[in-house]
Amino acid sequence: MRLFNFYVLLLISGALSAQNNIDFDKFFINQTLRVDFFHSGDAKTEFISLDKIYKQGVWAGNPNQCIQPFELGSYKLLVMDTLTSQILYTKGYSTIFSEYQTTGPAMRGEKKTYHETALVPFPKKPIRLIIQKRAKDNSLAGIYSLVIDPADYHINTEKFNLESNEVVKIVNNGDPHHRVDLVILGEGYTLADREKFKEDLKYYSNLLLGFEPYKTRKNLININGVFAPSEESGTDEPRQHIYRNTPFGSSFNTFDVDRYLTVEDNKAIHDAIACVPYDAVLIMVNKDRYGGGGIFNFQTVFATGSDKKDYVFLHEFGHAFAGLADEYYTSQVAYQDIYTPGVEPLEANITALVDTANLKWKKLLSPGIKITTDWGKDKFDSMNNTIDSLQSLRAATIEQMQKAGKPKNEIDSKVNLINKQIDELYKKADDFIFNHPLKDKVGVFEGANYLSQGYYRPTINSIMLRFSPDQHSYGPVNDQAIIKIIEYYTQ
Numbered sequence: 001m002r003l004f005n006f007y008v009l010l011l012i013s014g015a016l017s018a019q020n021n022i023d024f025d026k027f028f029i030n031q032t033l034r035v036d037f038f039h040s041g042d043a044k045t046e047f048i049s050l051d052k053i054y055k056q057g058v059w060a061g062n063p064n065q066c067i068q069p070f071e072l073g074s075y076k077l078l079v080m081d082t083l084t085s086q087i088l089y090t091k092g093y094s095t096i097f098s099e100y101q102t103t104g105p106a107m108r109g110e111k112k113t114y115h116e117t118a119l120v121p122f123p124k125k126p127i128r129l130i131i132q133k134r135a136k137d138n139s140l141a142g143i144y145s146l147v148i149d150p151a152d153y154h155i156n157t158e159k160f161n162l163e164s165n166e167v168v169k170i171v172n173n174g175d176p177h178h179r180v181d182l183v184i185l186g187e188g189y190t191l192a193d194r195e196k197f198k199e200d201l202k203y204y205s206n207l208l209l210g211f212e213p214y215k216t217r218k219n220l221i222n223i224n225g226v227f228a229p230s231e232e233s234g235t236d237e238p239r240q241h242i243y244r245n246t247p248f249g250s251s252f253n254t255f256d257v258d259r260y261l262t263v264e265d266n267k268a269i270h271d272a273i274a275c276v277p278y279d280a281v282l283i284m285v286n287k288d289r290y291g292g293g294g295i296f297n298f299q300t301v302f303a304t305g306s307d308k309k310d311y312v313f314l315h316e317f318g319h320a321f322a323g324l325a326d327e328y329y330t331s332q333v334a335y336q337d338i339y340t341p342g343v344e345p346l347e348a349n350i351t352a353l354v355d356t357a358n359l360k361w362k363k364l365l366s367p368g369i370k371i372t373t374d375w376g377k378d379k380f381d382s383m384n385n386t387i388d389s390l391q392s393l394r395a396a397t398i399e400q401m402q403k404a405g406k407p408k409n410e411i412d413s414k415v416n417l418i419n420k421q422i423d424e425l426y427k428k429a430d431d432f433i434f435n436h437p438l439k440d441k442v443g444v445f446e447g448a449n450y451l452s453q454g455y456y457r458p459t460i461n462s463i464m465l466r467f468s469p470d471q472h473s474y475g476p477v478n479d480q481a482i483i484k485i486i487e488y489y490t491q
């Protein structure tokens with residue numbers, strides 16, 4: 001196997017033209033080529049190195065859509081015919097590494113390594129696998145290239161079916177080539193938690209299949225569960241000094257954000273689910289706590305507890321499955337330097353209003369609505385600013401009282417008073433959003449994607465912002481984006 005040289009790097013930079021009339025059977029067999037990598041670097045540099053190559057089970061993707069008909073994700077995977085340079089397959093995706101690049105430590109030059117997996121249909125003839133990276137202006141440039149000969153005996157064909165693991169079929173609607181194939185992998189479930197795993201699996205499958213736009217398309221979705229017994233129940237919570245021995249290395253406090261739950265042991269994940277066809281992996285973490293994470297075409301992670309568990313699941317899957325952006329801007333995140341002036345983001349549900357005449361959800365705008373839409377943002381912001389101040393006050397109060405050696409019950413009662421005020425304000429802010437006169441309108445609402453200014457969202461609220469009890473879909477614009485992805489996998 002030859003690694004890339006400079007000439008190839010030039011060749012694979014920029015938009016490689018690709019036509020979506022690939023004769024699948026001419027170029028591929030109905031199996032999966034899995035290529036595992038290590039992806040290392042900091043904010044300015046990155047380096048991809050090969051780990052292992054595998055030949056796995058049937059191809060889960062859609063043979064009619066070898067070339068992904070839309071642009072999304074911070075990376076793009078391409079398969080090129082080495083003889084003719086024809087592009088045979090493309091897929092966009094994002095990674096934990098690309099998120100890491102936007103954090104403080106990465107900007108200070110701290111290098112970190114993450115494991116990643118690329119899945120493509122198994123080729124009949126030698127191919128060049130290419131990875132392109134998106135720059136801040138969304139242009140693509142090649143960062144990695146590898147020639148793979150399908151006849152190479154270094155390609156590992158081992159069976160991954162572990163006797164201790166159990167596949168639980170939830171719904172099977174037929175041929176994986178024309179279905180959205182989801183696998184829900186249990187994390188932090190011990191042997192004693194097996195029944196809880198099955199209950200949770202049913203709960204979240206029903207939640208997904210009962211929520212629009214999946215609900216009316218549920219016969220296009222296959223779901224398998226994979227139970228992989230864990231030594232210990234739960235997950236890591238570093239801020240609480242809690243560490244659990246679990247099969248996939250899940251942890252809260254990713255990038256030091258309290259609620260951000262990700263799963264870094266990527267190799268173990270793909271080993272465990274290699275026994276079923278999958279377009280997307282969801283990792284269900286056995287923990288009663290608010291948190292999760294969703295990265296486009298990479299992973300959905302959700303904790304099974306908390307009163308907002310439905311929201312966490314649907315919200316994170318919206319990121320991972322359809323590449324939807326966060327529409328909120330008032331919560332703490334680790335990402336920095338998010339805004340690039342003059343660049344329209346690729347996500348379907350946010351805009352920088354670079355070209356108002358060609359607004360991406362123009363067709364869905366409510367009649368007569370103003371661009372931009374006045375929604376009383378100042379009032380909402382002032383409630384959130386007060387919440388921020390109260391949270392700072394709470395932290396300072398605890399620190400001061402602990403330093404002064406005050407008894408725990410005295411500290412608790414002070415903190416409870418502040419908590420009551422915070423809860424009341426949260427309720428008021430929810431009420432403002434949930435019962436807003438524009439709540440069913442599609443417009444252009446300022447504030448989205450972690451920024452109060454510069455980015456706009458299509459509705460006052462959606463599941464990509466806050467969860468309200470009367471939500472039955474992701475909202476008009478987000479639903480269209482999700483339907484497009486379902487069609488990509490099934491038509």
Ligand SMILES: [Zn+2]
Nearest residue numbers: 315316319326
């Ligand atoms: Zn989110």
